[in-house]
Amino acid sequence: MAGCLGSKPAEPSNKAYVIGFSQVGSESDWRVANTKSMEATFANDPQYEFLMENARQEQENQFTAVRRFILEGVDFIIIAPTVEEGWQTILEEIKDAGIPVIIMDRSVAVDDDSLYLTNIGSDFLGQGNLAVKWLEGEIPADKEAKILHLQGTLGATAQIMRTKALEDAVAIHSNWEITSQLYGDFTEAKAYEVMTEYLKTNKDINVLYSENDNMTFGAMRALNEAGITYGNGGQVKIITFDATKEALQYCHDGKINLCVECNPMFGPQIKELIEKYRKGEPIPKQVHVNESAYTTQSITQDFVNSREY
């Protein structure tokens, strides 16, 4: 039986609390780690029943999953939205059904933020700002930055904010230029495809700003095949987002210059928020997870080895 949004629900004591989770997809190593964190948090706890639907990066699939959760009468819904727009109606449907919602990872653009309890995830603009700050230190005022920009899923908060940070920085640096914006959809395969095509006719770049690690891996393959060097001492400085174990290893080995962390391991934090809600305790409207950034100079092999994802 669903509780009333915004108030402490009345619950039967022995029944498992049913959570329906609509996940974006499995487009990246980050996403796989995020799914594992959620599953590991709830799967072995008899107090919870955890139902997850993979939307394969389609918002329509998320709507279908959420409507199914409503019909099944779940107690709680968690949504990792593919894109920000388009959520008003379905969130109203969830509210009408009296089911509380957490928005996780990315955000939703709705008129009324009382349609969800809280939004937990990364400070994506903060991540982008970390990246451009680092680049400022790398490009002297008398040198040009010719930046190739690989973008993730258009309309997703991670894309919107990382792009905003770069575009704002380019607007105030007369020696910075975005040579092109290529659409990589946060996947390695797409990034490899668009990079391969681009590099056939354009090789004059010295920075790659890639909005996630998997696109970076695809781009590195394309750069290798085009005979373009990258990383420390190479033609192209690589900035990547997520800081997965594989990317951190490349960073340690001098192949990636900057890894900006995007922490996917917040399943336990979500559980804490749900438990607070169930006890009737207040929860903050926005929760940002802890994140950092790593360079070849700052990272150790021990740190890479200890990385969970």
Ligand code: AHR
């Ligand atoms: O929303 C988080 C982003 O989505 C991660 O950077 C990316 O890897 C994932 O697919």
